[in-house]
Every structure is written in C-alpha cells, then in structure tokens.
Amino acid sequence: MAIKHFSLLVRSQAEKYGDREVFRHKDFENDKWISTSWTQFSEQVEHIALAFLTMDVREQENIATYTQNRPEGLIIDFAAYENRAVVVPLYATSSQSQIEYIINEAEVRFLFVGGQFQYDNAYAARKNCTSLEKLIILDPSVKLAEDDTISIRFEDLYKIGKQADNALRNTLEQRMLSASDEDLVSIIYTSGTTGEPKGVMLTNSNFNEAMRIHIQRLKMVSEKDISLCFLPLTHIFERAWTYFCLVKGIRVVINQKPDEIQSVIKEVRPTIMCSVPRFWEKVYTAVQEKISTSKGIQRIMMMKAVEAGRKRNIDFLRLEKKVPFFLECRYRLWDKLVLSKIRKAIGVENGNIFPTAGAPLSDTINEFLHSCGINIIYGYGLSETTATVTCFETSGYEFGTVGTTLPDIQVKMGEDNEILVKGGTVMKGYYKKPEETAKVFTKDGWFKTGDAGKLNAEGSLVLTERIKDLFKTSTGKYIAPQAIETKLGEDKYIDQVAVIGDQRKYVTAIIIPAYEALKEYAAQKQIQYRNLEELVKNQSIQKLIQERISELQANFARFEQIKRFTLLPRAFSMETGELTNTLKIRRPVINQLYRAEIEAMYM
Known part of the structure; x- marks a missing residue:
C-alpha cells in the first residue's frame, strides 16, 4: 500500500473508512466507552488545524504536548502535521525543570497540557520560558490560576477552528499538499539516563519508511485487530505503533490511566498491544505464584499444560515442523482446560501478537509466554531509529536474540562490538546539537546505537550489553549489569534492581523487593514488623x-555474582530522579543517593 505523509493520512483514511471506528476512550464520569469514527476524527483534526492557523502556527514550528494518553493527543498530532508543524511530546510525569529545558531548547510557543499536574508545572514554568505564549488545557476539570491570562480551553480552541473562513481553509489545503519527505514531524526527547536529554529529529520519510517496513514484516495483523494503547504516546515505541495502527486501519483503544492497565486489558480484550518487558514480568510472576500455590492435581495439570505448550509451540510450530498428531491432541486438551484460562485471566485470550521492547526480556519469561500461547514479538529499537530495528518473525525466531532486521534495515558491528544501523528510519540528527549528532554517526553514515551485540549465524541480533552501563571491577573484570538485573527480575520477591560494582572489588546490588509478596511471606512465617523499614531489615527476609539471588545467578560467572545487597523500604521513582520517564534506572543518581548504603556493602 502507498504510504501518505501524515499531513494527508487522516483525511485519506476518512474517505476510505467513513463511519468505521478509529479509536475509543473511557468517559470515567459515566463509566462508559466513547467511540470516534474516522469521519469524526478527520473533522476534529481539521478544526484544530484551522485553529492553529488563527494562532499563527508556522510551518515547521515546534508545538509541544504535555499530557497523559488522551484522544486529544492524536487530534493535536495530526492537526500539527496538516500544518507541517512539528510535535514535541513531553512525558506527562516530567517535572517542571525537565519541561523547562525542552520548551526553551525547542522554543515552544504553544503548549498543550493534560491534567492538573501538567497545568501546574507548565504555568509555573512560564516564568523561565521566554518563548512560551499560550497553554491549551485538555482536561475540562483543570482549575486555572487566578492570575492566568495565557491559557485557553481545548474546547474553545475547537470552536475557533470550526468557525474558520475559506481563506484559512485554502491555506491549510496548501500546507497539507506541500509536505515533503524532509519535513520534520516529531522531536522525541531521549530519557537522559546519563546526561541531559537530546531531541531526536524524525522526518516524514523516517515515519513513512517505518510504516512501510512494518507492513512488510507484520503480515499477520489486519483491520480486524484491536490495539490497546497504554504505553505513553510520548514513547517512540507506542507512538510509532499507534501510527502504524492508524495506517493499517486497526482500531485503537486509548487507556488514559496506566495504573489501571490490569483491569482495562480484561475489559478491552485486545488482539494486539505493544508493551515493555516489565508488564510481562508481572504477568509471569502472577502466573508462577498461582502455580506454586496450587496443590495436588491442579498444580500437576498446570505444569503439564505449560510443558505441552512448550513442546508444541516452541519445539514444532516455531521451527515450522509438523506437530505430531498426539501432541496436537494433548495440547488442545490442555489448552482448553488450562492455557486458555490463563490467557483469559490476563485478558489476552483473543491475542494475535504482542510486540515487546524497550528493555531486556528474560528468556525464561519469553519462553513461558510462548508456551502459554501468547505470541510475544520481541524486538529492539531506539528513538533514533523510529523504533524497531529488529524483531521476532512469526516462526524461526530464536530465544536469546531480539530477532532479525526489518526489511531494508542494515546492521553491523563496529568497535567494541557496538551495534551500527543504517536505513531510512535513522534520525536526521539531534535537535540543535551538531556535536552530539557527529558523535553518534560514523564517517560513512552508520548510526552508533551505544549497545553492544553480535549477529549469529542465522542472522538474528544478540544483545550483550549497554556500552554506557558496562563497568569494570577493580580486579579488571567487565560486568554487564542489565543481564543480572533482568535475571533477578524474574523473581516474585524482587521488583527493581540496581547492580553496583564499577571499580569495586566485587558486585553488589540495591534491591527494591516486591512489598506485597514480602508481606504475604511474613504473614505465612509469622514474622512481626511495624513498618517496611523493619520488614526489609528482618534476618528471615534477608535470608x-x-x-x-543465589538460585537465580547460579549460571553467572563467580565474578559477576552479587556478593552483598541492600533492601530498600521504598521503590525507585521518577520524582526522585532514580528512574527516567521510560522507567530506566539512572545509575549516576542511584550511586549518589545511596552512597552510604553502597559504601557499607564494601566495608
């Protein structure tokens, strides 16, 4: 299919699909889902696009969104694209100082804010952001400051666009038709795990190429699918995936409350959904807990069902081998009795594929999910590559890898086995940072990912470590902390891990336990405690x-194994700077905040 520039996409799809649903969202006041058709979506986009012209939004000007997932976010995106403007999405969880940095660098005049938290930060930020002229409020319940003279409600902006005259409509038409491959579409700011964030410049051609190669690779998806959008649309993974769904005519369900994903997924029953490994780690832990607490025949049945699923789905279907008749019969029986019920309990019984990326996913968890009939499409990509570089195919995929390269994407290894990428999805560069841009490109145009890996004999990419995370002990041994953290993350009693050991004589870890699981364990063992501080210090809990840990790291080399650890009574958070907006660990911050605890482990 021909991929149109995003300036023309919504209008074109509305002509094709008309009253067919494009997305739906929850009206929490009335506890009901509201459906939007392609025709309605196109009208909404056009009215906001015309309103942009009344505000004198210029071609290739940066506008910013600072909101949780909402239908208005997609309306704003495509209204901007129809104007050939550039969208700069900010994470809804970003602090005032974080948004100030981006607003100032991108010289944002118009900022769309979601709820009260975003409004309060944005309104306070205006004093330090000289370019900022207007806030547009999306949530009608937001209470404005008494002295606020720069804000306007989204519904009022919509009315302005609805009343636009023919001259403005002609101007909009000209802009839509003049969009070019080299137009900037979005500036996606990286999380900044080791320094200040950098704005990744993505063009029409980047996104068009991403759409084209995903259509080629993901032939199993169709208009019949339903996608649940729950990762932040600021994240390149969800952003590119949702755009892909719009291009394919796939219905999108917008989840506005990430904390409620466990209940929403059961309500929506999606066939496809992109997610990060953390979601599936929690699913795995919950199912394993169910298995371990089951007794007698029920436990035996669950274990036999998973084993039958592993043999059928992994040993035969994955390798495109014919499934033996009796194995197929046995699988269908166990699927009906057990595995289908596991999928239904999660909310994915209608599942087609579930793309997963953004962090390492344990092979143990990946294999388990496939055994249960949950088709994880594990992949690898970056903001700088418009998301996916590699991913699993429907068959032939190899555990221990992140799949094969997408069509027309080139991958090779550079110095220190760094993964280098070339192709039409690679970014234009970092916004206003020519020196940083030069650092990440080789002289012959290959993008340096900062990740180390190798291509195996079958052409699948194996990730070995994040080069910036790699550290060396004082004895000269190199440690890849993510591999250790991913393995420990399989355990039901461990929630978050930060491995320590740079220039130290052995490896240690700061560990955030899974508090609810610990409390249950304490109750079973009749361990007395007054608060979490006492619980994590209890000798039985430490043991x-x-x-x-000893069991999980048995297959690691002795020099890689955690010798000592510290349990914390509170989780790492974005508010304290320990996590990025994409929930990645900020190691320098953790090393600084927990200096005393770390030093105590080396005394």
Missing part, C-alpha cells in the same frame, strides 16, 4: 532474598 529469603539471599537464597533467591
């Missing part, structure tokens, strides 16, 4: 975690 439990030590045993779990």
Whole structure:
C-alpha cells in the first residue's frame, strides 16, 4: 500500500473508512466507552488545524504536548502535521525543570497540557520560558490560576477552528499538499539516563519508511485487530505503533490511566498491544505464584499444560515442523482446560501478537509466554531509529536474540562490538546539537546505537550489553549489569534492581523487593514488623532474598555474582530522579543517593 505523509493520512483514511471506528476512550464520569469514527476524527483534526492557523502556527514550528494518553493527543498530532508543524511530546510525569529545558531548547510557543499536574508545572514554568505564549488545557476539570491570562480551553480552541473562513481553509489545503519527505514531524526527547536529554529529529520519510517496513514484516495483523494503547504516546515505541495502527486501519483503544492497565486489558480484550518487558514480568510472576500455590492435581495439570505448550509451540510450530498428531491432541486438551484460562485471566485470550521492547526480556519469561500461547514479538529499537530495528518473525525466531532486521534495515558491528544501523528510519540528527549528532554517526553514515551485540549465524541480533552501563571491577573484570538485573527480575520477591560494582572489588546490588509478596511471606512465617523499614531489615527476609539471588545467578560467572545487597523500604521513582520517564534506572543518581548504603556493602 502507498504510504501518505501524515499531513494527508487522516483525511485519506476518512474517505476510505467513513463511519468505521478509529479509536475509543473511557468517559470515567459515566463509566462508559466513547467511540470516534474516522469521519469524526478527520473533522476534529481539521478544526484544530484551522485553529492553529488563527494562532499563527508556522510551518515547521515546534508545538509541544504535555499530557497523559488522551484522544486529544492524536487530534493535536495530526492537526500539527496538516500544518507541517512539528510535535514535541513531553512525558506527562516530567517535572517542571525537565519541561523547562525542552520548551526553551525547542522554543515552544504553544503548549498543550493534560491534567492538573501538567497545568501546574507548565504555568509555573512560564516564568523561565521566554518563548512560551499560550497553554491549551485538555482536561475540562483543570482549575486555572487566578492570575492566568495565557491559557485557553481545548474546547474553545475547537470552536475557533470550526468557525474558520475559506481563506484559512485554502491555506491549510496548501500546507497539507506541500509536505515533503524532509519535513520534520516529531522531536522525541531521549530519557537522559546519563546526561541531559537530546531531541531526536524524525522526518516524514523516517515515519513513512517505518510504516512501510512494518507492513512488510507484520503480515499477520489486519483491520480486524484491536490495539490497546497504554504505553505513553510520548514513547517512540507506542507512538510509532499507534501510527502504524492508524495506517493499517486497526482500531485503537486509548487507556488514559496506566495504573489501571490490569483491569482495562480484561475489559478491552485486545488482539494486539505493544508493551515493555516489565508488564510481562508481572504477568509471569502472577502466573508462577498461582502455580506454586496450587496443590495436588491442579498444580500437576498446570505444569503439564505449560510443558505441552512448550513442546508444541516452541519445539514444532516455531521451527515450522509438523506437530505430531498426539501432541496436537494433548495440547488442545490442555489448552482448553488450562492455557486458555490463563490467557483469559490476563485478558489476552483473543491475542494475535504482542510486540515487546524497550528493555531486556528474560528468556525464561519469553519462553513461558510462548508456551502459554501468547505470541510475544520481541524486538529492539531506539528513538533514533523510529523504533524497531529488529524483531521476532512469526516462526524461526530464536530465544536469546531480539530477532532479525526489518526489511531494508542494515546492521553491523563496529568497535567494541557496538551495534551500527543504517536505513531510512535513522534520525536526521539531534535537535540543535551538531556535536552530539557527529558523535553518534560514523564517517560513512552508520548510526552508533551505544549497545553492544553480535549477529549469529542465522542472522538474528544478540544483545550483550549497554556500552554506557558496562563497568569494570577493580580486579579488571567487565560486568554487564542489565543481564543480572533482568535475571533477578524474574523473581516474585524482587521488583527493581540496581547492580553496583564499577571499580569495586566485587558486585553488589540495591534491591527494591516486591512489598506485597514480602508481606504475604511474613504473614505465612509469622514474622512481626511495624513498618517496611523493619520488614526489609528482618534476618528471615534477608535470608529469603539471599537464597533467591543465589538460585537465580547460579549460571553467572563467580565474578559477576552479587556478593552483598541492600533492601530498600521504598521503590525507585521518577520524582526522585532514580528512574527516567521510560522507567530506566539512572545509575549516576542511584550511586549518589545511596552512597552510604553502597559504601557499607564494601566495608
């Protein structure tokens, strides 16, 4: 299919699909889902696009969105694209100082804000952002400051666009038709795990190429699918995936409350959904807990069902081998009795594919999910590559890898086995940072990902470590902390892990336990405690975690194994700077905040 520039996409799809649903969202006041058709979506986009002209939004000007997932976010995106403007999405969880940095660098005049938290930060930020002229409020319940003279409600902006005259409509038409491959579409700011964020410049051609190669690779998806959008649309993974769904005519369900994903997924029952490994880690932990607490025949049945699923789905279907008759019969029986019920309990019984990326996913969890009939399409990509570089195919995929390269994407290894990428999805560069841009490109135009890996004999990419995370102990041994953290993350009693050891004589870890699981364990063992501080310091709890760590790291080399650890009574958070907006660990911050605890582990 021909891929149109995003300036023309919505109008073109509306002509094709008319009253067919494009997306739906929840009206929480009335507890009901509201459906929007392609025709309605096109009208909404056009009215906001015309309103932009009344505000004198210029071609290739940067406008910013600072909101949780909402239908208005997609309306704003495509209204901007119809004007050939550039969207700069800010994470809804970003602090005032974080948004100030981006607003100032991108010289944003118009900022769309979601709820009260975003409004309060944005209104306070205006004093330090000289370019900022107007805030447009999306949530009608937001209470404005008494002295606020720069804000306007989204519904009022919509009315302005609805009343636009023919001259403005002609101007909009000209802009839509003049969009070019080299037009900037979005500036996606990276999380900044080791320094200040950088704005990744993505063009029409980047997104068009991403759409084209995903259509070629993901032949199993169709208009019949339903996608649940729950990762932040600021994240390149969800952003590119949702755009892909719009291009394919796939219906999108917008989840506005990430904390409620466990209940929403059961309500929506999606066939496809992109997610990060953390979601599936929690699913795996919950199912394993169910298996471990089951007794007698029920436990035996669950274990036999998973084993039958592993043999059928992994040993035969994955390798495109014919499934033996009796194995197929046995699988269908166990699927009906057990596996289908597991999928239904999660909310994915209608599942087609579930793209997963953004962090390492344990092979143990990946294999388990496939055994249960949950088709994880594990992949690898970056903001700088408009998301996907590699991913699993429907068959032939190899555990321990992140799949094969997408069509027309080139991958090779550079110095220190760094993964280099070339192709039409690679960014134009970092916004206003020519020196940073020069650092990440080789002289012959290959993008340096910062990740180390290798291509195996079958052409699948194996990730080995994040080069910036890699550290060396004082004895000269190199440690890849993510591999250790991913393995420990399989355990039901461990929630978050930060491995320590740079220039130290051995490896240690700061561990955030899974508090609810610990409380249940304490109740079973009649362990008395007054608060979480006492619980994590309890000797029985310390012994439990030590045993779990020892078991999980048995296959690591001795120099890689955690010798000592510290349990914390509170989780890492974005508010304290320990996590990025994409929930990646900021190691320098953790090393600074927990200096005393770290030093105590080396005394």
